Amino acid sequence: MAQLSSWSLSGALKGMFSKPTIDENTWEDLEYALLTADFGPDVTEAVIDDLHEKVDRYRTTDPRDLQRMLRESLEERLSKYDTTLKLTERPAVVLVVGVNGVGKTTTIGKFSKFLGTYGRTVVVGAADTFRAAAVEQLATWAERGGAQIVRPQQQGQDPASVAFQTVDFAKRNGIEIVLIDTAGRLQTKGGLMDELSKIRRVIEKQAPISEVLLVLDATTGQNGLAQAEAFIEHAGVTGLVLTKLDGSAKGGFVLAVQEKTGIPIKLVGQGEGIHDLTGFTPHVFAQKLVG
Amino acid sequence: MATFGNLSDRLSETFKNLRKKGSLSASDVDGTVREIRRALLDADVALDVVKEFTGKVRERALSDEVNKALNPAQQVVQIVNDELVAILGGQQRRLEFAKNPPTVIMLAGLQGAGKTTLAGKLAKWLAKDGHTPLLVAADLQRPNAVTQLSVVAEQAGVAVYAPEPGNGVGDPVRVARDSIAYAKTKQFDTVIVDTAGRLGVDAELMKQASNIRKAVNPDEVLFVIDAMIGQDAVKTAQAFQEGVDFTGVVLSKLDGDARGGAALSVASVTGRPIIFASTGEGLDDFEPFHPDRMASRILDLGDILTLIEQAQQAFDEDEARAMAEKFSTETFTLDDFLKQMQQLRNMGSIKKMMGMLPGMGQMKQQLDSFDEREIVRTEAIIQSMTLAERQNSKLLNGSRRLRIARGSGSTVTEVNALVNRFEQAAKMMKTVAKGGVPQIPGMGPIPGARGGGSKKQQPKKKGSKSGNPAKRATENAALASGAKPASAGAPGGTGFGLGGAAGSAAPTEEELASLQKFLGR
Secondary structure, eight states, X not given: OOSSOTTSXXXXXXXXXXXXXXXXXXXXXXXXXXXXXXXXXXXXXXXXXHHHHHXXXXXXXXXXXXXXXXXXXXXXXXXXXXXXXOXXXXXXXXXXXXXXXXXXXXXXXXXXXXXXXXXXXXEEEEEOOSSTTHHHHHHHHHHHHTOEEEOOSSTTOOHHHHHHHHHHHHHHHTOSEEEEEEOOOOTTOHHXXXXXXXXXXXXXXXXXXXXXXXXXXXXXXXXXXXXXXXXXXXXXXXXXXXXXXXXXXXOTHHHHHHHHHOOXXXXXXXXXXXXXXXXXXXXXXXXXHHO | OXXXXXXXXXXXXXXXXXXXXXXXXXXXXXXXXXXXXXXXXXXXXXXXXXXXXXXXXXXXXXXXXXXXXXXXXXXXXXXXXXXXXXXXXXXXXXXXXXXXXXXXXXXXXXXXXXXXXXXXXXXXXXXXTTOOEEEEEEOOXXXXXXXXXXXXXXXXXXXXXXXXXXXXBSOHHHHHHHHHHHHHHHTOSEEEEEEOOOOTTOHHXXXXXXXXXXXXXXXXXXXXXXXXXXXXXXXXXXXXXXXXOOSEEEEEOTTSSOOXXXXXXXXXHHOOOEEEEEOSSSTTOEEEOOHHHHHHHHTTSOOHHHHHHHHHHHOOHHHHHHHHHHHHTTOOOXXXXXXXXXXXXXXXXXXXXXXXXXXXXXXXXXXXXXXXXHHHHHHHHHHTSXXXXXXXXXXXXXXXXXXXXXHHTOOHHHHHHHHHHHHHHHHHHHHHHTTOGGGOTTOOOOTTOOHHHHHHHHHHHHHHHHTHHHHOHHHHHHHHHHHSSOOTTSTTTTSTTOGXXXXXXXXXXXXXXXXXXXXXX
């Protein structure tokens, strides 16, 4: 189970879908599977109620139907919002935010490669001036992704000024896409969240911000929602990036995040390789999750 | 976030309902257990752990120990607390040092759990204790992890062993092995090996980790896990237990608003104790983990012990006693208040401290938005008063208030608000110091405690009394003997809940309420 497609729920669900009929155990198993996939009690309850109702309405007892309904139900919930990235501005400024250790810098590296394959020129701004060696880490990724980098001129420089310089650099050199890395911050740190608002304000003096991507770690549990809400309030998040989907975590909480906040998932990261970043397709996601 | 309170919030909400009852029926217990289950799930405790936990609680809640208890609801709180502590590992465990140095400590965990930062914190902490730690850069995977570790080492003022540049170059097993020999020749007594982050499902990297373990034969293998992790905590922890057989757990990012869940899951599933908690980005934001305190924190009984430790460092005991005296003799003045506030500030971040107080969990939101500068403003207002005015707030007539407002750069409204808050609070503190009202359950809303606050706080007060006993016998003794009689040094103590320094422990509800008021929120 853990080898081929460990990320999928299919292992947990296989038992119940291969049974001849739907019974009480099926529902319990389903609840278990959803809860352990971090969907959280609220969404789990809603999904199960919804399925219960459908099963009753269609008077089906075949678990296969249930499986299909589950897939459709998740897909429907996931595809409620538009998942395309809007990068038509020139330069298109993308601000990447998130709590510590979710993979912001890595995502930027992969994203610049991703954009590079579409023939876009990219510059990354190392506005994480706080964490030790974050700038060097980003520089390595930028090099791998074939992007240019704007570094802070001195240690501990104001991140907003780095962001400003990056956008400025892009404008002067006609670079199409600007990616700005920010320092990880826990959503409970009021001061640091205000700093994000400031970065936003400062960038907007130069160019409109096309996308603010919130990076969420798939291993995160229900706290993901609190993170999203705080970052939406302070940074005006327009899209979510779900990372570390190559582990055993299923990141079910993003569904709750998407539903509660109306912010769609736009990118999905599945590994440490430079190519391990893809756009988000609800259909594929649901298919993979349910099997 | 309102729909999404943390574990403490949820449980206290549950217990509020329970506390209204004199005795417990089976259905009461079931309802409560359901709520606990939901609360734990919302807090990301692993489902299997939740099931086991609620099973135990249910069983004990229906047993005689509850029925015979004076207050059944209180007893349930006690049980939940007991079980939490039991799962979290009971006693606090310390690091084990090798008989023959160097002591080798290996760090392992998922990507982004905070291993490298922790390495620095641990090193600094050890160095403070007179050890000579050596940081070993065996994370050769992540771009510039080696550089990061070097920077962290420099900040912590310790040595680093980084023979390989990293970024995918070099063999981490070899680096780890060589580091031991290096440490021996250079006389370092502890070696901290920072390894690359890896996923539990990545067999190859787990193999590598296990090879590193074999190569260095560590005295401690610390598994670093993010406090925010969800249901996956169990699988990950199990994978790491199989892979590197860690001996202890470090909970990182505890300064966020996710707390408890992962700690419970990991400790319960692996049976390994949580040794350290990492609570911020600074290299000093690091403390030994106290299971009993964590349980109290989860239950929102407050982390009073930690608070007291801090208070004792900052407070002058004589002064505190004098202050307690003032409370009871009704001579508490604005001047004293100012002094209190300045002492309070000596203790560091008010926000951090208030977070440790029982019952404060619910005020988290307000706490977070609380502006520390508010205190500066309040200080300014008081300092703009004459000595006579500070001694006797009744002197403050309209024109005096206008003068004060001008002098402190505030408005008359703000001055009025401060004076009102002060007068109300002073009145309440008198009551508390005299051992009045506060400890009686079921009384009406506390005067001055605002709206929802009073409703929620009521259960709390019992919580702080009841939840503590088992864990903190001493505390409890102080509480039992100190809270009720009208002794001057009682909880009213130094006021604002920081009475701990004066000798007895728990701040009371009124103090919390008044503290809130004083601080202007």
